[in-house]
Amino acid sequence: MILSNLFLKTRNALAQWFPLENLTIEHIRKKDVPIHGLSWGYFTGGSVLICLLIQIVTGGLLLFYYEPTVSEAHASVEYITQMVPGGAWIRNLHAWGSSAMIFFIILHMLVTFAMKAFTKPREITWILGMGLLVITFGLGFTGYLLPWNQIAVNATKVVFQSIEEVGQYLPGGLAELPRMAREVIQGEASVGQATLSRFYAIHVMVLPFSILGLLGLHVLLVQLHGISEGVDKKAAVRERFFPDFVIKDLMLWAALAGLLFTLAICLPFDSLVDFPLLQPYNPLGATPSGIKPEWYFFFVFYPMEMLPFWVIIIAMTALMGGLLLAPWIFKNTSRKILQILAAIAAVYLAVMTLWGGQIHAWVSGGL
Amino acid sequence: MKSFLPEPRKTSLGVFLLNLLIAGAVTPLYAFPDYVDFIGIKSGRETNCALCHINPEGPAGLGIGQMGRLDSLQQNKLARARAAMAAGFDVESPILNSFGNSIIKTMGRRKFLDLWQDALLRKDPLVLEQITKSLDPKSDLDGDGIPDVRELLDGTHVLSKNHGSPGRLFMVNAKRSAVHLVAILAGLGLVIFGLRRLLRSRSFSGL
Secondary structure, three states: OHHHHHHHHHHHHHHHHOOHHHOOHHHHHHOEEEOOOOHHHHHHHHHHHHHHHHHHHHHHHHHOOOOOOOOOHHHHHHHHHHOOOOHHHHHHHHHHHHHHHHHHHHHHHHHHHHOOOOOOOOHHHHHHHHHHHHHHHHHHHHHHHOOOEHHHHHHHHHHHHHHHHHHHHOOHHHHHHHHHHHHHHHOOOOOOHHHHHHHHHHHHHHHHHHHHHHHHHHHHHHHHHOOOOOOOOOOOOEEEHHHHHHHHHHHHHHHHHHHHHHHHHHOOHHHHOOHHHHOEOOOOOOOOOOOOOOHHHHHHHHHHHHOOHHHHHHHHHHHHHHHHOHHHHOOOOOHHHHHHHHHHHHHHHHHHHHHHHHHHHHHHHHO | OOOOOOOOOOOOHHHHHHHHHHHHHHOOOOOOHHHHHHHHHHHOOOOOHHHOEOOOOOOOOOOOOOHHHOOHHHHHHHHHHHOOOOOOOOOOOOOEOHHHHHHHHHHOHHHHHHHHHHHHHHOOHHHHHHHHHHOOOOOOOOOOOOOHHHHHHHOOOOOOOOOOOHHHHHHHHHHHOHHHHHHHHHHHHHHHHHHHHHHHOHHHHOO
């Protein structure tokens, strides 16, 4: 009896989460998109998708010349940039594309949160989205090491060090977990060839296939459930998903591609970094100053520099847990409150990304 | 502003002149951290010896482009470079990169050293800015469209065409690639135009 109930509950839950009966051409034709104050947010998902496509194409082209060995990695990247026809453009497009992808995925998450689009029956769609967010950050982190320059290797070392430090705040046998995780990912005593090989494999195989799998499921669920209403009252004005919304999405893709192409042609990503940090990693040399992660980690990097480590661990655990369990934690929270929370998060991210360095310098100087 | 120069010592005129003489005679032409400090002050960017030297760690050591690794041929070249006291000599110092060599060729070693000592004596880092007035204002060794002198003051790499002040590099590349940019943007603009027409088309909406 108990088993039967459990089976029924599971079947009902699965039927709600995966309404496969909606997988019809008729459903796609009937699908519509509400138009309201936040409906611009519906385009953020598509923006992530175009960035991902650019990353796959440019990343594939970079593989033709990139050599994942500590002796050749930096030289091969320089070869791509200096010698290969169009190489600098492809590499810049990959670098700008990664930043754009992370920008849009964060924006997509914030807008989805503000719209309360994670409520029943879209819990799985939200959780898959969180997975995609983590994978995207993972792609950024692993890709950062591949040029094997000073900033790449030293920043990776700092991250590994931080991972291991988490252990001292964990109880009993769990305390060893971060160290073991570090050893597995790092592959040897210090960041070296084994680390580069692992990061390379993770960056070009493990994470891309994972992201494609999760993304397929995420998009399928969006298709099955339809577009979330996003506002409390059903929007009076609506447009058809196909062709109206799809055409608008394609127009945005073209505009975004134009922006990224222009940036890739006119502004080498390397010019944003001081040149000593771009030189080949020298294991025997002094660590140059100014080592920091990519901009999308500033929201945690600068607080880590200013606050005790345990505060960061608690904050990050609460943030990740809160986001993952948002469909249940914020089940009864009004959209107004969620919009305020999303706005606060957006302001925090913007301030830490743009002025985190100055705030850190000010706090350090004042202490 | 905190001075990057050492505190002056009280010395007699004789000792001072002797020091000056010795400095002029034996100061080797490498590792001038004062120049690196000056560029840092001017640009706000981190720089290192790779501005002018082959090795980012400077010329002392056993690495590539460092003193301990020079063979006899390179040592001869180094000696010839050190003898280039006046401007105009072709310098091929094995410890300097092409920009470092071009500085010595344009200024001469004597003027370079005088400038450095002048900055030390006056405690004025801006004296080192004189170096930019001595160099060819049009020289652009990496061909990135930004003159070497400007790159030096911006603290960006003089020999990398992918490194420069972002604003300047953007403008230079936009001008250089104007045709490509216009073609790309026109193409994408036409795509957007076509899609807009498609969206407004009643016959298509009726599908």
